[in-house]
Amino acid sequence: xxxxxxxxxxxxxxxxxxxxxxxxxxxxxxxxxxxxxxxxxxxxxxxxxxxxxxxxxxxxxxxxxxxxxxxxxxxxxxxxxxxxxxxxxxxxxxxxxxxxxxxxxxxxxxx
Amino acid sequence: xxxxxxxxxxxxxxxxxxxxxxxxxxxxxxxxxxxxxxxxxxxxxxxxxxxxxxxxxxxxxxxxxxxxxxxxxxxxxxxxxxxxxxxxxxxxxxxxxxxxxxxxxxxxxxxxxxxxxxxxxxxxxxxxxxxxxxxxxxxxxxxxxxxxxxxxxxxxxxxxxxxxxxxxxxxxxxxxxxxxxxxxxxxxxxxxxxxxxxxxxxxxxxxxxxxxxxxxxxxxxxxxxxxxxxxxxxxxxxxxxxxxxxxxxxxxxxxxxxxxxxxxxxxxxxxxxxxxxxxxxxxxxxxxxxxxxxxxxxxxxxxxxxxxxxxxxxxxxxxxxxxxxxxxxxxxxxxxxxxxxxxxxxxxxxxxxxxxxxxxxxxxxxxxxxxxxxxxxxxxxxxxxxxxxxxxxxx
Numbered sequence: 001x002x003x004x005x006x007x008x009x010x011x012x013x014x015x016x017x018x019x020x021x022x023x024x025x026x027x028x029x030x031x032x033x034x035x036x037x038x039x040x041x042x043x044x045x046x047x048x049x050x051x052x053x054x055x056x057x058x059x060x061x062x063x064x065x066x067x068x069x070x071x072x073x074x075x076x077x078x079x080x081x082x083x084x085x086x087x088x089x090x091x092x093x094x095x096x097x098x099x100x101x102x103x104x105x106x107x108x109x110x111x
Numbered sequence: 112x113x114x115x116x117x118x119x120x121x122x123x124x125x126x127x128x129x130x131x132x133x134x135x136x137x138x139x140x141x142x143x144x145x146x147x148x149x150x151x152x153x154x155x156x157x158x159x160x161x162x163x164x165x166x167x168x169x170x171x172x173x174x175x176x177x178x179x180x181x182x183x184x185x186x187x188x189x190x191x192x193x194x195x196x197x198x199x200x201x202x203x204x205x206x207x208x209x210x211x212x213x214x215x216x217x218x219x220x221x222x223x224x225x226x227x228x229x230x231x232x233x234x235x236x237x238x239x240x241x242x243x244x245x246x247x248x249x250x251x252x253x254x255x256x257x258x259x260x261x262x263x264x265x266x267x268x269x270x271x272x273x274x275x276x277x278x279x280x281x282x283x284x285x286x287x288x289x290x291x292x293x294x295x296x297x298x299x300x301x302x303x304x305x306x307x308x309x310x311x312x313x314x315x316x317x318x319x320x321x322x323x324x325x326x327x328x329x330x331x332x333x334x335x336x337x338x339x340x341x342x343x344x345x346x347x348x349x350x351x352x353x354x355x356x357x358x359x360x361x362x363x364x365x366x367x368x369x370x371x372x373x374x375x376x377x378x379x380x381x382x383x384x385x386x387x388x389x390x391x392x393x394x395x396x397x398x399x400x401x402x403x404x405x406x407x408x409x410x411x412x413x414x415x416x417x418x419x420x421x422x423x424x425x426x427x428x429x430x431x432x433x434x435x436x437x438x439x440x441x442x443x444x445x446x447x448x449x450x451x452x453x454x455x456x457x458x459x460x461x462x463x464x465x466x467x468x469x470x471x472x473x474x475x476x477x478x479x480x481x482x483x484x485x486x487x488x489x490x491x492x493x494x495x496x497x498x499x500x501x502x503x504x505x506x
Contacts, residue, residue, distance in 0.1 A: 031317035032268065
């Protein structure tokens with residue numbers, strides 16, 4: 001539900017057409033939608049949004065945020081990023097912050 | 112370099128200054144707010160054709176009673192033929208009587224698909240339906256492109272079609288303003304990643320507007336806490352919009368949903384009455400919040416189509432054609448009904464079921480834009496191609 005709500009804020013949903021989500025870029029890149037994407041990046045990256053909560057009434061939230069700055073990143077992913085993205089990531093002050101920037105990078109905006 | 116070359120270069124560069132749009136007070140005094148009632152509101156039961164016997168025959172359970180000062184559920188006289196829904200008594204009716212509101216019956220567009228989605232698109236595109244259309248280009252983005260010193264914004268979670276196709280226009284859902292989680296340092300770092308990419312203007316604009324709106328809304332919340340009652344829903348949104356359009360933006364768009372009343376619509380009270388009442392309180396609140404700028408403000412209320420003139424078997428109404436649009440503003444010549452009219456009777460219905468469209472919305476809006484912005488015909492053609500603007504004499 002939470003995920004669905006966050007998706008609806010970043011994409012077109014007030015009047016979702018019967019043929020599903022639009023494919024055109026213009027429907028997704030409004031300035032307010034970009035800001036919302038970065039909020040979502042932060043929510044996922046810092047684990048603060050309850051997005052990793054398993055279903056069920058008594059389930060316990062997974063406490064950790066994802067470890068994205070891992071070996072895979074340093075061995076291969078880093079080479080695929082633009083210089084400005086790498087420079088921004090190098091200025092991260094915590095792992096959560098790093099995750100947020102990584103997920104908010106231009107490389108993460110397109111399929 | 113000669114001054115002439117410098118100025119020429121400056122002129123060429125100006126339209127491209129997208130993210131660099133200056134957040135200063137707008138030069139143009141005029142403010143325009145377009146309110147889209149998505150879902151097709153039942154115009155005939157809000158601006159009521161009280162002189163029509165046929166109306167009372169067609170709506171046995173939904174009809175609003177003829178004006179009668181002793182009956183709180185009776186309609187409020189607008190002119191000889193029309194009266195207003197009683198739930199607008201405290202909000203829109205006083206504005207109407209002051210000459211700051213007017214209604215355009217038999218208004219709409221040529222789309223007869225009776226599909227919400229298709230007709231909303233048709234309206235937002237503003238292009239002729241019998242020609243090939245650019246489905247990524249809305250008329251308000253074209254309007255913005257014709258003007259200088261404009262600060263447009265869509266007060267919506269998503270950028271609506273009406274504002275797409277030109278330079279990036281900010282959008283901001285106004286009811287769900289929360290303290291941003293992404294802080295200033297992160298915002299700067301994120302922006303630095305986008306420098307030189309085609310998304311850079313959107314990203315910069317998004318952060319700028321986010322901060323500005325959050326600041327304005329927190330200031331408003333502090334004020335509101337001193338008053339006991341805080342408005343909700345569209346009334347809250349409209350007041351916030353008023354504040355932002357007083358100080359910061361001068362072309363706005365907002366949409367309001369919940370008008371698709373197929374079942375148990377209600378008459379003088381009930382579901383539709385509640386929606387209309389909230390809309391009225393919202394627009395009156397907007398007029399208040401926009402402050403002294405109200406005299407230079409035009410509000411246009413539109414909807415994709417009207418509803419069937421006869422009520423259905425579920426005490427509701429179905430998808431129709433012609434609607435009634437609203438015009439408001441501190442400086443307009445209101446207190447009247449505008450545009451072409453016909454007698455409301457079975458013989459004048461469109462396809463024997465709906466209001467006809469006698470006042471095409473693009474001609475109507477074109478006439479208003481020509482007045483308030485002084486747009487030349489060639490510029491108007493870029494907003495509404497192949498449309499002859501019509502002056503309703505309202506501004």
